[in-house]
Amino acid sequence: MPSRHLRLDLPASTVPERVRVAFARLRSELSIPEGFPPEVLDEARASALRDDYAAERLDLRDLPFVTIDPPGSKDLDQAVHLSRSGAGGYVVDYAIADVGRIVQAGGAVDTEAQLRGVTFYAPDGRTPLHPPVLSEDSASLLPGVDRAAAAWRIELDERGEILDVTVRRALVRSRAQLTYTEVQDALDAGTADEVLVLLREVGALREARERDRGGVSIDVPEQNVTLHDDGSYSIELRSVLPAEGWNAQISLLTGIAAASLMRTGEIGILRTLPASDPRDVERLRRTALAIGIDWPAEVPYAELLGTLDSRIPQDAAFLNEATSLFRGAGYLAFQGPVPEGSEHAAIAAEYSHVTAPLRRLVDRYTTEICLALSSGGGAAAVPSWVVDAFVDLPKTMSRSGQRASSFERASIDIVEAALLTGAVGQTFRGVVVDVDAKDPRKGLVVVDDPAVRGTVTSGSRDLPLGESVEVELTEVSIEDRKIRFSYEG
Structure with a gap:
């Protein structure tokens, strides 16, 4: 599962x-x-x-x-x-x-x-x-x-x-x-x-x-x-x-x-x-097409997922998206x-x-x-x-599960921000793992070293989903649990 x-x-x-x-502060909030x-x-x-x-x-x-x-x-x-x-x-x-x-x-x-x-x-x-x-x-x-x-x-x-x-x-x-x-x-x-x-x-x-x-x-x-x-x-x-x-x-x-x-x-x-939701499955099919993953129309998504390798950047991006189903x-x-x-x-x-x-x-x-x-x-x-x-x-149980998920994600955000404190202006290699459906110039990137993720924006072109990119760190805050990158292409 x-x-x-x-x-x-x-x-x-x-x-x-x-x-x-x-x-x-996070414990107090939640x-x-x-x-x-x-x-x-x-x-x-x-x-x-x-x-x-x-x-x-x-x-x-x-x-x-x-x-x-x-x-x-x-x-x-x-x-x-x-x-x-x-x-x-x-x-x-x-x-x-x-x-x-x-x-x-x-x-x-x-x-x-x-x-x-x-x-x-x-x-x-x-x-x-x-x-x-x-x-x-x-x-x-x-x-x-x-x-x-x-x-x-x-x-x-x-x-x-x-x-x-x-x-x-x-x-x-x-x-x-x-x-x-x-x-x-x-x-x-x-x-x-x-x-x-x-x-x-x-x-x-x-x-x-x-x-x-x-x-x-x-x-x-x-x-x-x-x-x-x-x-x-x-x-x-x-x-x-x-x-x-x-x-x-x-x-x-x-x-x-x-x-x-x-x-x-x-x-x-x-x-x-x-x-x-069939609409989410169709969205995932568009993601596969965008990042070059072959997904024949007759193959169920469950069968496709079993063939992917999370060590491959394109596959990792797709698997990350697949959890949203x-x-x-x-x-x-x-x-x-x-x-x-x-x-x-x-x-x-x-x-x-x-x-x-x-x-x-x-x-x-x-x-x-x-x-x-x-x-x-x-x-x-x-x-x-x-x-x-x-x-x-x-x-x-539903309330507790939601609270635990929020706590765990925010906890990682804090550590990620701590690791990047002082690095504003530096460039990092990473992979775009998500793109906003309404604005393809906004999305999510996972950088290689350290292995953190953050929001990314592009000023001039759509973000290349699933591709390796070079991004610049523009904002980081431990207190606000925020990391932002920019991509110029």
Whole structure:
């Protein structure tokens, strides 16, 4: 599915004062909290000390789960194990942190989580959904310790299609905390164990099934803030590793499986996305023509996107534009038959968020629904606190998602402006990645070094979409989060 990536990890002690003030101002503008109230921390500490979580749980501690995340991650929601089935297919065991065990509905931690909705990310630190004593410790699937989890078991056939799905409360113990780079390096070197080999195998099969459905995953380069040994920092573009895509497919698989349980049980909360507006698709076709990408009339956009390489400037510009096809995402809570408009267009299937409960509020609710349905209890077994949230939760998540997106984009704007402070009048090489439909002399440019983006205007000619250009920096402001270039052709 399409996404824009944000991976920023910059210790606060390295951030210049003007940047630190800009982040503080941004948090104030968007009402991003600085910490947790004392009563929330007290309740979280008490929950972390509970030791009754092993009661009435399936013991899966002998199953060698591993986690795969960015380096330095502590809020580990997911742990995976894969194996082959006797019928020539696969078994995916996917453990998800059991946040419902530690967060009391209506309690102080829950009340604060309702206000946040998600974890917010910025270069100078994260604003977590739950207190770190829970999200980075007692509820996190850290290696070498027993943890409560919602354990999914998804059986697949030889093509990667779902045959059977169950989810149970379980006790698990992760064997290792791996990074995407470690996984990719092991696979490339031929030293990976069977679980990682199967991650690649199953991930590739699920990517193929995604294409068959008409779904799409867009490889948009990740904007990464790097801290150097001398205390300076830079922004670089990093292509997404294949291992990240395969790992993401396991999460998508689980979300599709969850939606299937919900449809059968006639109760659930789906993540939805309407189909692309035909006018936007036609606009994208004009973009392809403008930058020299061959897009035959009979080829669906999902099929075309799978052939592009984000390391090529023209392809990167097109992929950046393609993300605009997917607007209007929302949440649909239902009881009874599934209403119309239930599909997620980018995934080309019904889908539910269930795999990130430490970082996203709705996943705690959807996990409880799936646990109840998988146990055979039906809709009547879903806890009342879950059903009571159906009216307000979709609106809460939509607001939180919009706020998080605004916060992340503005955070990058601040760092980009900081990197270019003092460079007004200098010229940079870059690629025009967007052109205003009403005024083709206005657009967006991504420069090569540092890898930042800003608005660009041309005084005499239309901007050349997708082409490498030389632009002059004319204005930069950390406080206003603004970067402007000019292009003379």
